[in-house]
Amino acid sequence: MATTLSYTHLFSFTEAVFKSIGCSDEDATLATETLLAADLRGIDSHGVARLIGYVRLWEAGRINATPRVGVTYETPSTAVVDGDGGLGLVVGPKAMEVAMEKARQVGTGWVSVKNSNHFGIAGYHAMKALAHDMMGIAMTNASPLVAPTYSLERLLGTNPIAVAVPAGDQPDFVLDMATTTAANGKLEIAQRKNLPIPEGWAQNADGTGSTDPNAVKNGGALLPLGGATGSHKGYGLGAVVDIFSAVLSGANYGPWVPPFVAFLQPSANPVGEGLGHFFGAMRVDAFRPAAEFKAHMDNWITTFRNARATEGQHVLIPGDPEREMSGKRLLEGIPLLDPVIQDLESVGAKFGVKL
């Protein structure tokens, strides 16, 4: 049911595909690194399984393979970056570089991005800051699949928030979370296995709670983080992501965010350009000496990790499971389901690239 490919093998293939659609060598490498970060970290829904989706968007003329990514507006600590319709996988890292350069100059940098496309996993972008002793923040809006509390309409994406914090001897802290109870990928898994989904994940088209894995497909919606008594909080967080990513930059927001799938058309009356992201970088030593901060971060991490836990469990630090998965998959390879392999083969065939 699954084929395991090495990271380097998958990297070469993916890079060749990005070059085939016209990306420069540099951009193809960058896009591949960004995309495969999801596969390495075990977030299979956002990785190479989406390669065919990006290619289809490019075929539909909705992705520019040779974007001129640039700053269109700025202050010493902020910028708006125009992604020129490029791959979010390329636009994102370039915008994060701008945020980090601002942080070098004035302590922090904050960049809102318009005219971009899906950027892979938020955590990858936030983690870029770690090597520079900075905290990294990344958010993006996304195609509308989520109903705010009481809404029958889908107005928000799964709008993830990632925050990466450098530690000293301990592994870094990396939070990367959708602002929904469950990501759409989890519904897809339930669909394939024909299993009911837990309460609180989705609603039917009439707004009633659903345990049907096909609820969203059938006109329902994903639900914001928080469940029966707290979904207004997840809705509020998803709203903040949308505002910071798109109302600030001039991208599309809410129901106007362009769909990722090529068979759905973007709005004929957009309120902005493409979809939006938001990046932040904060130099640790803009607040206190980095060594001091890291020593306390290590203490924070070990205190939480060593807390008494329920039988058979232990307290995890955000980023632990993904880091372990990453180590394992670098060593053992990345398992890909048969439908994903078939998609990759068909993409490869299109450009004469062998998987």
Place this chain on the structure above:
Amino acid sequence: MATTLSYTHLFSFTEAVFKSIGCSDEDATLATETLLAADLRGIDSHGVARLIGYVRLWEAGRINATPRVGVTYETPSTAVVDGDGGLGLVVGPKAMEVAMEKARQVGTGWVSVKNSNHFGIAGYHAMKALAHDMMGIAMTNASPLVAPTYSLERLLGTNPIAVAVPAGDQPDFVLDMATTTAANGKLEIAQRKNLPIPEGWAQNADGTGSTDPNAVKNGGALLPLGGATGSHKGYGLGAVVDIFSAVLSGANYGPWVPPFVAFLQPSANPVGEGLGHFFGAMRVDAFRPAAEFKAHMDNWITTFRNARATEGQHVLIPGDPEREMSGKRLLEGIPLLDPVIQDLESVGAKFGVKL
């Protein structure tokens, strides 16, 4: 069961109490405005009901009524503020001023605060930015009542996050949320009414889910936002609040955060000074012209507000209920439960201030 007092009446009384413990006229007014913002907005647990708690902490020598609040470390866009053991109600607004001044200079300002105390509601501080066409962000850590996912120990506070965004013709967007499913105040209400609490709010001392409103009192813990399948997200958000508020500034974090109640002693081996806050201010026009931003914010708000909703409901914008409550209570007065009235009378008697 409840007595209704006018805002101005309650303001004069509270201001006189703060003066009685030694606050300067200016600080007493500021502390009162900050504290009563909670009562106006309907967040009764964080308002004047806590006045006796602040007074007891002052009596125990744990609040400095005449703090020298100042910047101890800074870059053009960041600062650490030392609250000198003062009321968070006073330290908070002063630190937010520093953040806004930085934003005036370089686009954004970010301030982490140490050596402070509880600061009332986060939303009040974030909203300070609105009059200046800035987005405001406020967070604070708090006494440990919350168990991270799988933990039997309480390691985090309810650690709220507030984000305020200015609009044009529409009322502003104000998100103010604890990173738990329910605030402790909601458990206290259930205790008074002797009603069970919903699943997902709290756990027993052994880590099992609880519907007992006394669960937290009896060695259990509040649960992070997200419920059965998503509490790792609320835990992650609460952790970010703790790190930004305290590991960055040099305040106490995690289980070391000093308790609000005077009968519980702070840790004999603190890892920092007092408790911590984090404030951010982002000038809207550091990203795009303010009028343009506000026009799109108005469109965002009306789109969400007018979405089709479940029978008998409508989609709320974060801040709607609190703004309506505020208008009502300014007009009709603030209802206070008998036990709160009794506490206020006993505080008043102490200083010869009549309620």
